[in-house]
Amino acid sequence: MRLYTLIILLSGIQLCAFAQKHPIVFETSIGYNKVKSRLAENLMYKQSFFDLKSEVDQWLGKDIDVPVPKDAAGGYTHDKHKANYLLMFGSGQLYQLTGEKKYADLVKQMLFKYAQLNPTLKNHPQATSSSPGRLFWQALNDANWLVYAGMAFDLIHDYLTPEERNIIANGAFKPEVDYFTKGIPEWYDLIHNHAVWACAGVGIVGIATDNQDYIDMALYGSHKDHKAGFIAQLDGLFSPDGYYNEGPYYTRYAILPFYLFANSINNFNPELKIFTYRNNILEKALEGALEQTNLNGVFYSYNDALKDKTFVTNEVVVALDIASQIYGCKPAYLPVIKSQGRVILNQAGLSVSNALQKQKNILPFYPYKSAEYTDGPLGNKGGVTVLRSGKDSHLTSLVYKYSSHGMAHGHFDKLNINLYENGNEVLQDYGAARFINIEQKWGGRYLPETKSYTQQTIAHNTVTVDEISHYNGDESVSEKNHPIKLFSSYGKGNVQVVIAMDSTAYTDVKMQRTICMLTLPNIPKPVIVDIFRNLSDSSHQYDLPFNYLGTVISTNFKYKSNNDFLQTLGSKNGYQHLWKIAEANVSGKFNQFTYLNQNTFYTISSSTDDSATIYFTRIGANDPHFNLRNDPSYIIRTNGDRQTYVNVIEPHGNFNPVSEIATNAYSSITDISKIQDDENYTIASITLAEKKLIIFQSNNNFSTTQIHRIKMGKDVFEWTGPICVFYNNKIIK
Numbered sequence: 207m208r209l210y211t212l213i214i215l216l217s218g219i220q221l222c223a224f225a226q227k228h229p230i231v232f233e234t235s236i237g238y239n240k241v242k243s244r245l246a247e248n249l250m251y252k253q254s255f256f257d258l259k260s261e262v263d264q265w266l267g268k269d270i271d272v273p274v275p276k277d278a279a280g281g282y283t284h285d286k287h288k289a290n291y292l293l294m295f296g297s298g299q300l301y302q303l304t305g306e307k308k309y310a311d312l313v314k315q316m317l318f319k320y321a322q323l324n325p326t327l328k329n330h331p332q333a334t335s336s337s338p339g340r341l342f343w344q345a346l347n348d349a350n351w352l353v354y355a356g357m358a359f360d361l362i363h364d365y366l367t368p369e370e371r372n373i374i375a376n377g378a379f380k381p382e383v384d385y386f387t388k389g390i391p392e393w394y395d396l397i398h399n400h401a402v403w404a405c406a407g408v409g410i411v412g413i414a415t416d417n418q419d420y421i422d423m424a425l426y427g428s429h430k431d432h433k434a435g436f437i438a439q440l441d442g443l444f445s446p447d448g449y450y451n452e453g454p455y456y457t458r459y460a461i462l463p464f465y466l467f468a469n470s471i472n473n474f475n476p477e478l479k480i481f482t483y484r485n486n487i488l489e490k491a492l493e494g495a496l497e498q499t500n501l502n503g504v505f506y507s508y509n510d511a512l513k514d515k516t517f518v519t520n521e522v523v524v525a526l527d528i529a530s531q532i533y534g535c536k537p538a539y540l541p542v543i544k545s546q547g548r549v550i551l552n553q554a555g556l557s558v559s560n561a562l563q564k565q566k567n568i569l570p571f572y573p574y575k576s577a578e579y580t581d582g583p584l585g586n587k588g589g590v591t592v593l594r595s596g597k598d599s600h601l602t603s604l605v606y607k608y609s610s611h612g613m614a615h616g617h618f619d620k621l622n623i624n625l626y627e628n629g630n631e632v633l634q635d636y637g638a639a640r641f642i643n644i645e646q647k648w649g650g651r652y653l654p655e656t657k658s659y660t661q662q663t664i665a666h667n668t669v670t671v672d673e674i675s676h677y678n679g680d681e682s683v684s685e686k687n688h689p690i691k692l693f694s695s696y697g698k699g700n701v702q703v704v705i706a707m708d709s710t711a712y713t714d715v716k717m718q719r720t721i722c723m724l725t726l727p728n729i730p731k732p733v734i735v736d737i738f739r740n741l742s743d744s745s746h747q748y749d750l751p752f753n754y755l756g757t758v759i760s761t762n763f764k765y766k767s768n769n770d771f772l773q774t775l776g777s778k779n780g781y782q783h784l785w786k787i788a789e790a791n792v793s794g795k796f797n798q799f800t801y802l803n804q805n806t807f808y809t810i811s812s813s814t815d816d817s818a819t820i821y822f823t824r825i826g827a828n829d830p831h832f833n834l835r836n837d838p839s840y841i842i843r844t845n846g847d848r849q850t851y852v853n854v855i856e857p858h859g860n861f862n863p864v865s866e867i868a869t870n871a872y873s874s875i876t877d878i879s880k881i882q883d884d885e886n887y888t889i890a891s892i893t894l895a896e897k898k899l900i901i902f903q904s905n906n907n908f909s910t911t912q913i914h915r916i917k918m919g920k921d922v923f924e925w926t927g928p929i930c931v932f933y934n935n936k937i938i939k
């Protein structure tokens with residue numbers, strides 16, 4: 207049992223030993239008095255107040271519809287109940303900030319309607335999962351409702367009579383809490399983002415209604431046995447350095463209930479020191495999520511992510527404001543806060559707004575840096591490394607994912623890479639197939655193609671063996687395994703390296719991938735060297751795709767376009783969704799493909815062990831409802847037992863469509879060869895800008911102190927550590 211778990215266990219006995227003064231969940235009465243006295247001091251805070259007032263005032267004096275649920279995500283009843291809980295929360299805030307009873311009365315009347323509706327509800331008619339909702343099609347959305355409705359109740363607590371409080375607590379809240387904790391306890395007790403919302407909702411309602419039973423179930427699970435609940439979520443979903451198991455897109459979603467409930471606990475009993483639990487794990491989680499965004503604030507799209515969510519979303523606004531009050535408003539936060547353009551209406555929002563107003567020199571972007579995150583509660587289940595070069599709008603970021611599966615939202619993508627440059631996505635992860643809350647598209651749910659294509663290995667920039675996805679596409683098996691990082695060096699110098707290995711995705715194939723981001727003399731942009739070794743005792747088909755975004759410019763090989771008749775690349779495991787647009791059989795060992803993305807040229811130069819087949823593909827086959835984007839891919843296929851790919855990804859040049867001038871449109875790489883590739887060493891020679899770039903890699907000793915010495919002809923090369931880069935006969939460090 208962790209130290210802080212013990213503290214909370216001991217303190218929990220006394221949590222409701224005395225009557226609490228309300229409000230206390232979102233903000234305390236003392237806090238609101240401070241906020242009201244300074245409401246007009248800051249423009250962003252004042253604007254956020256009037257924006258909320260404008261939204262709420264249009265509903266004053268109206269009979270708010272609280273409909274019987276019938277629609278899936280995106281339908282009228284779904285959207286209405288979501289709008290209602292936001293309206294109640296907003297109106298409750300305005301009651302505290304203005305003292306005007308009309309706002310409290312709006313909340314009361316709406317909660318009375320829910321007190322009549324909720325006891326009558328059974329499973330939602332559009333429910334399709336094992337955790338159906340009552341107000342919404344899934345229980346997760348009901349948990350969202352409970353979080354916001356609980357905060358709204360707390361905000362008008364003292365406006366209500368004791369009898370009115372009981373009507374709402376027993377009618378509106380109890381059916382939902384009972385359903386979560388008694389009706390579907392297996393869902394409520396999951397270590398999962400859904401359960402984070404559920405625990406937060408039950409806990410917030412518990413604090414708001416002075417219900418110790420609810421608080422205990424929120425903290426420790428439906429059985430109060432410490433195997434589930436909020437504390438177990440903090441322990442189980444984050445690695446020690448704050449990486450969230452489902453990836454940054456879902457950190458964004460879960461961070462809101464984590465911070466809102468932690469904030470409630472902190473207001474309720476600050477002696478519990480919830481924000482310092484696990485060495486400030488919530489601070490690390492938020493900063494890890496921010497670090498895993500593109501220049502435009504979009505969260506990296508691996509796992510079941512959608513590419514439209516940025517750090518200006520409401521979840522991050524709330525979390526960042528609270529974090530700034532608790533941990534301090536760091537200069538790194540300010541460009542994000544400025545982009546968000548709004549704050550929450552409590553002391554946290556006021557302090558952030560003041561910090562922004564006082565700071566004269568705000569950074570143009572979040573100060574991104576190379577970063578590495580372990581995965582798993584103990585940090586021993588692989589991880590994710592982000593290699594970066596450059597600064598601000600000239601930033602290059604490569605994401606190397608060697609993490610565990612990521613639960614139901616994970617993909618079969620061991621040793622996957624994604625590339626971003628200057629804010630543009632260059633080598634993509636598709637993310638998820640979903641049109642969220644657009645009812646016409648599968649009720650706004652995840653589309654079937656999420657499982658049939660986007661989660662499959664071929665949809666990622668990593669190797670698929672024999673057209674079979676990693677772990678044969680079995681989530682239960684994938685969850686039990688993970689890659690291993692062998693070595694990394696990042697964040698300083700001209701050579702940044704990550705080496706990871708996976709021997710579990712396939713029963714008889716070991717995959718080892720080395721990614722080097724190199725900053726070289728007189729080469730204006732970083733060069734990425736990718737050495738991907740696939741080792742087996744039997745022969746296999748290996749497919750390595752590069753899911754590029756851009757327009758084909760040229761190749762150094764001839765290909766045949768399939769103009770008259772399209773065929774799919776395969777029949778299952780995602781291959782059935784890929785049209786073969788063109789293909790080439792190449793006998794040479796040096797192949798190049800150049801494409802144009804947002805006026806920058808990118809060349810993928812490749813060396814394979816044997817002859818290869820190259821495919822140009824496009825998504826869209828077997829997609830009768832047009833659920834998938836028609837994105838392209840460049841796939842290198844080889845056959846054999848031991849196959850080592852050496853690829854160099856080279857950004858270069860520029861095309862100016864206004865002046866119609868293309869500069870440095872040709873790759874500076876003219877040859878790649880493997881000098882040695884065995885159990886001891888892989889040595890790759892690359893001719894770049896008429897100079898030799900040689901990568902030396904140890905394959906069986908990854909000690910940082912081991913000295914290696916190799917003789918090549920008359921030359922002797924010596925280095926320390928598992929990898930070394932020579933450029934123009936000099937070691938690059």
